[in-house]
Amino acid sequence: MSDFHPNAKGGFIENTLEGLHFAIERALYAEVSASRTGLLQRLDPRVKVAGLFAMVVSVALATKLWSIAAIFVLAVALVAVSSVPVRAVASRTWIGAFVFSGAIALPALFLTPGTPLYGLPITLQGVRTGSFLVMRAETAATLMLVLAYTTPWTHILKALRIFRVPVVFVVILGMTCRYILLMLDTAHQMFESRKSRTVNRMSPAENRRLAIASSGVLLHKTLQMSDEVYLAMQARGFHGEVYVLDDFAMQARDWFALAAFAALAAASILVGR
Amino acid sequence: MMLFEVERLTYRYEGVTAVDDLTLAIPEGSRVVLLGANGSGKSTLLRLLDGLIFGQSGSILFRGDDVSEEHMLDDEWALPFRRTVGMVFQNPDVQLFNPTVFDEVAFGPLQLRWPKDQIRERVDEILERLRISHLKNRIPQRLSGGEKKRVALASVLVLDPAVLLLDEPTAALDPRSQSEVIDLMVEWGGGSKSVITATHDLGDLEDIADRCYVLDSGRLVAEGTPAEILADTALLRRTNLIHAHRHQRGEEVHTHPRR
Amino acid sequence: MHIPDGYLSPATCAVAYAASVPFWRVALKRVKKAMNSRQVPLLSLFAALSFVIMMFNLPLPGGTTGHATGIGLATVVIGPWAAMLAVSVALVVQALFFGDGGVTAIGANCFNMAIAGALVAYLIYRLVAGRSPLASPRRVVAAGVAGYVAINFSALLAAVEFGIQPLLYKDAAGAPLYCPYPLSIAIPAMMIGHLTIAGLAELAVSAGVVAFLQRSDLSLLRATAGNVRESEEARPQGAPRSLRPLWLGLATLCVLTPLGILAAGSAWGEWMASDYANSAARHQITSASFNAAVPQHAPQGLARLSSVWTAPFARYAPPYIRGAAFGYLLSAMFGVGLIVAGFLVLGSFTRSAMRAGPDSA
Numbered sequence: 051m052s053d054f055h056p057n058a059k060g061g062f063i064e065n066t067l068e069g070l071h072f073a074i075e076r077a078l079y080a081e082v083s084a085s086r087t088g089l090l091q092r093l094d095p096r097v098k099v100a101g102l103f104a105m106v107v108s109v110a111l112a113t114k115l116w117s118i119a120a121i122f123v124l125a126v127a128l129v130a131v132s133s134v135p136v137r138a139v140a141s142r143t144w145i146g147a148f149v150f151s152g153a154i155a156l157p158a159l160f161l162t163p164g165t166p167l168y169g170l171p172i173t174l175q176g177v178r179t180g181s182f183l184v185m186r187a188e189t190a191a192t193l194m195l196v197l198a199y200t201t202p203w204t205h206i207l208k209a210l211r212i213f214r215v216p217v218v219f220v221v222i223l224g225m226t227c228r229y230i231l232l233m234l235d236t237a238h239q240m241f242e243s244r245k246s247r248t249v250n251r252m253s254p255a256e257n258r259r260l261a262i263a264s265s266g267v268l269l270h271k272t273l274q275m276s277d278e279v280y281l282a283m284q285a286r287g288f289h290g291e292v293y294v295l296d297d298f299a300m301q302a303r304d305w306f307a308l309a310a311f312a313a314l315a316a317a318s319i320l321v322g323r
Numbered sequence: 324m325m326l327f328e329v330e331r332l333t334y335r336y337e338g339v340t341a342v343d344d345l346t347l348a349i350p351e352g353s354r355v356v357l358l359g360a361n362g363s364g365k366s367t368l369l370r371l372l373d374g375l376i377f378g379q380s381g382s383i384l385f386r387g388d389d390v391s392e393e394h395m396l397d398d399e400w401a402l403p404f405r406r407t408v409g410m411v412f413q414n415p416d417v418q419l420f421n422p423t424v425f426d427e428v429a430f431g432p433l434q435l436r437w438p439k440d441q442i443r444e445r446v447d448e449i450l451e452r453l454r455i456s457h458l459k460n461r462i463p464q465r466l467s468g469g470e471k472k473r474v475a476l477a478s479v480l481v482l483d484p485a486v487l488l489l490d491e492p493t494a495a496l497d498p499r500s501q502s503e504v505i506d507l508m509v510e511w512g513g514g515s516k517s518v519i520t521a522t523h524d525l526g527d528l529e530d531i532a533d534r535c536y537v538l539d540s541g542r543l544v545a546e547g548t549p550a551e552i553l554a555d556t557a558l559l560r561r562t563n564l565i566h567a568h569r570h571q572r573g574e575e576v577h578t579h580p581r582r
Numbered sequence: 583m584h585i586p587d588g589y590l591s592p593a594t595c596a597v598a599y600a601a602s603v604p605f606w607r608v609a610l611k612r613v614k615k616a617m618n619s620r621q622v623p624l625l626s627l628f629a630a631l632s633f634v635i636m637m638f639n640l641p642l643p644g645g646t647t648g649h650a651t652g653i654g655l656a657t658v659v660i661g662p663w664a665a666m667l668a669v670s671v672a673l674v675v676q677a678l679f680f681g682d683g684g685v686t687a688i689g690a691n692c693f694n695m696a697i698a699g700a701l702v703a704y705l706i707y708r709l710v711a712g713r714s715p716l717a718s719p720r721r722v723v724a725a726g727v728a729g730y731v732a733i734n735f736s737a738l739l740a741a742v743e744f745g746i747q748p749l750l751y752k753d754a755a756g757a758p759l760y761c762p763y764p765l766s767i768a769i770p771a772m773m774i775g776h777l778t779i780a781g782l783a784e785l786a787v788s789a790g791v792v793a794f795l796q797r798s799d800l801s802l803l804r805a806t807a808g809n810v811r812e813s814e815e816a817r818p819q820g821a822p823r824s825l826r827p828l829w830l831g832l833a834t835l836c837v838l839t840p841l842g843i844l845a846a847g848s849a850w851g852e853w854m855a856s857d858y859a860n861s862a863a864r865h866q867i868t869s870a871s872f873n874a875a876v877p878q879h880a881p882q883g884l885a886r887l888s889s890v891w892t893a894p895f896a897r898y899a900p901p902y903i904r905g906a907a908f909g910y911l912l913s914a915m916f917g918v919g920l921i922v923a924g925f926l927v928l929g930s931f932t933r934s935a936m937r938a939g940p941d942s943a
Binding site (some may be wrong): 051065069070073076077103105106109110111113116125142150151155157158161162164174175176177178179180182183185186187190191195198203206216218219221222223225226227228229230232233234237254255257258259261262263264265266268269270272273275276277279281283288289290292 | 592622625627631637655674678686767787794
């Protein structure tokens with residue numbers, strides 16, 4: 051996980067529980083935030099998905115550092131108007147992306163061949179390439195953050211159909227997300243109960259065996275539940291094809307936003323090449 | 324015409340005979356309880372009645388038509404059947420498989436290809452009726468037991484079925500939710516609608532049923548009105564629906580059946 | 583090992599997506615045919631399981647911890663096509679909603695981990711398990727090896743994808759635009775971590791859960807078992823006490839091959855035609871051959887052959903790799919892959935011979 055940092059001193063159970071907790075919390079928080087009223091919340095999800103993905107692609111295509119920086123500034127502006135809780139969440143994303151990509155980019159400063167800088171062992175090319183990595187990571191993360199916090203995840207999934215993703219995958223994705231929460235809760239309960247029965251710290255081997263046993267139990271549950279869910283689906287008329295309902299209707303402001311996104315993406319691609 | 328006619332039905336799965344040579348008939352417009360302890364075959368029978376699983380021998384007729392695997396493949400017959408007969412599963416996590424409450428309630432109508440406007444209207448209506456409109460965009464995972472049950476009911480009642488099959492509807496619910504579910508069932512049923520409930524709970528038997536069928540090890544061992552069945556304590560004890568409870572107070576010892 | 587945004591050029595990402603789509607299509611078609619719409623809940627739930635398994639931080643021998651993807655386990659239980667779809671779904675969810683892995687890199691991540699991983703795991707599992715009974719320890723070992731090899735193959739693919747970036751994509755000043763590490767760094771950097779840590783995690787999960795299933799529900803292993811020797815349905819004996827010999831053997835194999843270079847000069851007999859012309863090489867040949875005189879020119883046959891077939895990894899070290907040791911490591915793994923493929927082909931011949939009649943072969 052790029053922005054979850056396990057406690058090095060904590061044992062396996064603590065770290066895994068924390069990780070699970072973090073994941074659940076994050077999933078829920080995005081859900082709550084996306085239902086607030088803000089500038090971006092009111093836009094058609096398809097516009098946001100298409101527009102923000104186009105921005106991510108233009109970040110990938112950019113060959114000039116300043117054009118990536120410009121998109122980053124824009125993305126931060128979008129964060130500001132989206133009632134995303136800047137302090138807690140956004141800074142966690144920014145710091146996380148910086149630490150993660152920075153760690154990977156660091157050796158490049160020294161290893162990239164090119165012209166040395168100020169007599170230091172780093173090269174100009176190394177600095178540039180490191181900057182590319184970090185900036186692209188930060189900008190992409192920010193854009194996806196905007197999407198996640200302004201759009202209910204179910205809408206994001208349904209909007210994927212503009213990319214010709216088949217309906218069956220949209221349904222599977224939705225069901226997966228719904229059951230991830232169930233699995234996380236179940237796994238959480240299994241670890242909690244084991245933790246409460248443990249007096250001393252468990253050895254690494256015991257921890258590993260717990261993880262494997264939990265995986266086995268979850269696997270059983272997976273297969274058993276999938277049979278039952280299939281029956282429940284059939285009982286309500288499912289017989290092969292799936293259908294989804296989407297409430298999306300483009301309004302004036304959506305067209306305007308779409309045009310704005312398109313113009314920005316085109317501009318950054320043309321200028322940044 | 325009978326609603327369901329079960330004729331010598333046998334269902335075996337993984338070496339266990341869940342339903343054993345069962346014969347019974349349920350008339351139209353009835354409120355029926357399939358009474359039995361865990362493992363008695365009542366849940367399996369519900370699934371057989373709903374055409375989700377199929378017996379190895381015997382037959383089930385729904386309003387004179389065969390509920391068989393072949394018949395289920397015929398969309399012209401199967402889809403109206405799915406609309407007419409609705410089933411609420413015991414485990415809400417199985418019943419609620421869609422991302423949000425709205426999607427869940429809309430699933431049935433969507434799969435039956437209702438027009439979109441009609442779907443939206445109907446879903447809002449049923450959410451209102453079950454007093455869960457405020458849960459419209461919530462993930463099923465975060466709801467309380469009672470709320471999940473109401474969503475489950477909504478997801479089935481949205482189709483306005485004539486027949487409702489309920490598998491242990493009050494299981495794992497707190498007392499208030501239980502009584503709410505019972506009230507809903509009582510309010511909804513009656514008249515032309517039929518309700519078939521599988522349960523081991525003797526509590527509200529007289530409220531929810533006109534007729535009881537007692538099942539034990541996949542066989543029908545008794546049938547009668549709730550009053551008749553409740554009076555037959557020997558039967559209830561034999562089929563593990565009650566147990567004798569003994570306590571001692573001072574010098575006095577007395578026993579009584581406890582539900 | 584999830585590739586984030588910004589490490590692969592858009593062209594690389596596009597190629598990865600283009601490569602993944604046909605596999606997804608075929609997989610969906612096959613799974614639909616096999617499961618008749620039951621795949622909708624099964625893939626969803628299995629994807630959820632894969633997601634949760636990816637979160638477990640597993641303690642490993644040596645004091646480290648690692649993450650598994652569950653691809654080996656998924657392949658053994660639901661088959662490679664369903665497994666590749668389920669793990670792809672989990673990866674998409676991670677990229678879209680949890681920021682784990684880039685959105686542009688979804689194609690690459692799915693191709694490396696889900697698609698290639700599932701196919702490799704399946705091949706290895708079938709190869710190693712053979713026709714052994716469902717409850718035999720050999721299946722546990724097979725699952726473990728399958729998971730180990732699969733994740734390392736995924737890592738190798740990712741490493742190659744990384745490593746070609748600085749060669750192909752640089753800006754005007756010559757700075758790499760995407761991943762700045764060439765193959766000589768990317769491959770060892772990725773492989774060392776996966777051969778040791780992530781590989782072990784995958785091995786532990788694959789082998790461990792299969793052993794668990796052998797005790798709890800044997801029928802779950804039936805789907806990918808092929809023709810099992812019915813007469814030897816052994817009772818589950820539990821997993822081998824320790825899988826240490828297994829990974830030790832694998833690790834040793836991969837790591838010791840560079841030591842082959844340290845052996846004095848070229849291995850006896852593996853001389854190239856050009857060695858004969860080189861005086862230093864000739865001296866080595868002489869001393870290795872008990873001081874027998876070396877012909878002045880390469881034997882005629884050798885000279886003719888060597889020009890016909892120049893092995894792709896001439897001298898085991900592709901020219902663009904700096905550092906012979908790492909080139910050797912890479913070549914060793916390719917060699918292992920070729921050998922495994924060879925056994926597979928051989929195996930299919932013997933299997934069809936066996937199917938032809940119980941009395942033949």
